[in-house]
Amino acid sequence: AQSVTQPDIHITVSEGASLELRCNYSYGATPYLFWYVQSPGQGLQLLLKYFSGDTLVQGIKGFEAEFKRSQSSFNLRKPSVHWSDAAEYFCAVGRRDSNYQLIWGAGTKLIIKP
Amino acid sequence: DAGVIQSPRHEVTEMGQEVTLRCKPISGHDYLFWYRQTMMRGLELLIYFNNNVPIDDSGMPEDRFSAKMPNASFSTLKIQPSEPRDSAVYFCASSRTSGGITDTQYFGPGTRLTVL
Numbered sequence: 517a518q519s520v521t522q523p524d525i526h527i528t529v530s531e532g533a534s535l536e537l538r539c540n541y542s543y544g545a546t547p548y549l550f551w552y553v554q555s556p557g558q559g560l561q562l563l564l565k566y567f568s569g570d571t572l573v574q575g576i577k578g579f580e581a582e583f584k585r586s587q588s589s590f591n592l593r594k595p596s597v598h599w600s601d602a603a604e605y606f607c608a609v610g611r612r613d614s615n616y617q618l619i620w621g622a623g624t625k626l627i628i629k630p
Numbered sequence: 631d632a633g634v635i636q637s638p639r640h641e642v643t644e645m646g647q648e649v650t651l652r653c654k655p656i657s658g659h660d661y662l663f664w665y666r667q668t669m670m671r672g673l674e675l676l677i678y679f680n681n682n683v684p685i686d687d688s689g690m691p692e693d694r695f696s697a698k699m700p701n702a703s704f705s706t707l708k709i710q711p712s713e714p715r716d717s718a719v720y721f722c723a724s725s726r727t728s729g730g731i732t733d734t735q736y737f738g739p740g741t742r743l744t745v746l
Contacts, residue, residue: 552737559634559721559737560673606673617686618735620673 518543520609522621529597530629537592537624539607548610549590550618551581555603563605566590577601602628632656634738636722642744648710651741654703655724663735664697664707665721673721679705680727712745719743 519542529535541547548567552560564575571583581592590607607621635654643649655662663678677687682699690697694713699705709716719740725733 557739559723559739560735561737562734565734618675622672 518547518609518611518619520607520619520621522605522607522624524624525622526625526627528627528629531599532596535592535594535597535601535626537605537607537626539590539592539621541588541590541607541609541619543588543609543611546585549581549583550608550610551575551579551590551592552606552608553577553603554606554623560606563592597626597628599628599630602626634722634724634736636720636738636741638741639739640742640744642746643712644746645713646711647745648708649712649716649743649745651707651720651722651743653705653707653722653738655705655722656726656736657703659724659726659736660702661725661727661733661735662699662705663723663725664705665723665737666718667721667740668718676707709743712743714745717743717745 521540523538550565551563553563554560563579564573564581566573566583573581579594581590583590604623604625606623608618610618637652660681664676665673666676667673676689677697678685679699695709697707719742721737721740723735723737725735
C-alpha cells in the first residue's frame, strides 16, 4: 500500500539556521510529490511540487526539495529560516494511476527559536 | 482573487444535532475536495467532486455524513446526527483541470467543529 512517512513530529531550529524536513514514500512507480505548509489557524498552502524532470525543485518562500528515487525521499530544505516559517509542513504523494488521490504524511511541526 | 471560502469558521454544537458546513470554491475550478483533519488521523480525504458530480466518496466515514454540490460555486458537507468523535477541522479545497493530478489544490481556512 502507498504511504508517506514524515519521521519527525516536531523540529526546533534557531532563526537563521538551515532546515531540512524529511519525507519518505512507499509507492511502486514514480509518484507526484508535494509539500504543503499550514500556518496556525490556516488552510494548507502549496510550497512546491515535483512531477518529472529536474529532481531539485524550487518553491515559494525560499524553500526547495530534492527527489531522490534511490532513497524514495523528497526532503524539504531552506538555507536560513525566519520566525515566520514556524508552521506545520505536510508531504503528500499523488498516485499516477488515481487522479487526485493524495496520500498525506502526518506532518512535521517546525518551531523556531529566537 | 478570492480564495476558497468556508463557513462557518467555528461551529460548536451538541451531540445529535445536524451540522452543515459550506464551501465556495475558486471560480473556474472544477474539482472540489472535502478533507477532515484530526490529531489522531491526520488529514483525510472524505469526498471529491468533478463538475459538481461526486467522484469518490469512499472516505466518508459513515452514513451520517453527506455532501452535495448543487452548482459550480457551492458545496455542503452535512453531518446528521453529529457525534463528539466528529470534532475536527474540516477543509474544503478546489483545483482546476489540466489533465491530471498535477493540479494544485487550493485550501480554504477550514471549519473547526466541536461536538459536545
